[in-house]
Amino acid sequence: MRHYSVELAVPGGGRSGTVAVYGHWGRPVLVFPTEGGDAWEFARNGMIGAVEGLVDAGRVKLYCVDSFDAETWSAHHLPLEERAWRHAAYETWVLDAVVPHIRADTGEGADIVTAGCSLGAFHALNFAFKRADLFPLALSFSGNYDPATWKSWGERGDAVYFNSPADYVANLHGDHLAWLRQRLSVLLVCGQGRWEDTTGALESTRRMGGLLAAKGIRHELDLWGPDVPHDWESWRRQLAHHLPRFS
Secondary structure (H helix, E strand, O other): OOEEEEEEEOOOOOOEEEEEEEOOOOEEEEEEOOOOOOOOHHHHOOHHHHOHHHHHOOOEEEEEEOOOHHHOOOOOOOOHHHHHHHHHHHHHHHHHHHHHHHHHHHOOOOOOEEEEEOHHHHHHHHHHHHOOOOOOEEEEEOOOOOHHHOOOOOOOOHHHHOOOHHHHHHHOOHHHHHHHHHHOEEEEEEOOOOOOOOOOHHHHHHHHHHHHHHHOOEEEEEEOOOOOOOOHHHHHHHHHHHHHHHO
């Protein structure tokens, strides 16, 4: 399997991060790690191996990125609004450094899939909603889409609202909603076993499925059984099950 890594910085200065790339050709998939994870996390936990056949066949090319969670959403000593404002640096890095690299590598017209597990699932969904022109498909596994439940404190403002799918999806309307109905597709996957309840993932996934249904946005809600926990073994199986349909 062809793979390499690259350190990318925001043009003109700013935070840099690593992108680990797997594959030689195929539909580009931008992979976000779990909370505090790095670009190598997917490979370390067997996720690349779970879809190795697709990668080797040139059906997908995976771009796995670092997280900035330690300074943003996981900085629990900060009020939630400040964490959300700090997330803007991550958004800038992804949009101004990572996406241009993917486009240069796979072609300017390539639609990029987002994917992630746990907190990575939140990133996959949030980026797709905010920039469906770039990311028309989100694959989200065991996500919690409400930052207000992440050990939050302090007053919430626009920064939190516009990074909280649990909030803004409910208020989508008009031409933008009509465009999202045409452009965006979402896959929500979650087990019903251990830790899916304590992380809030199961409840949040169900709620997000209901919001998407109410807004008429294309989506699939796939809930696995009570023997499927919030862990890498589950996500390996779920990714191997679903990714072939989108590549």
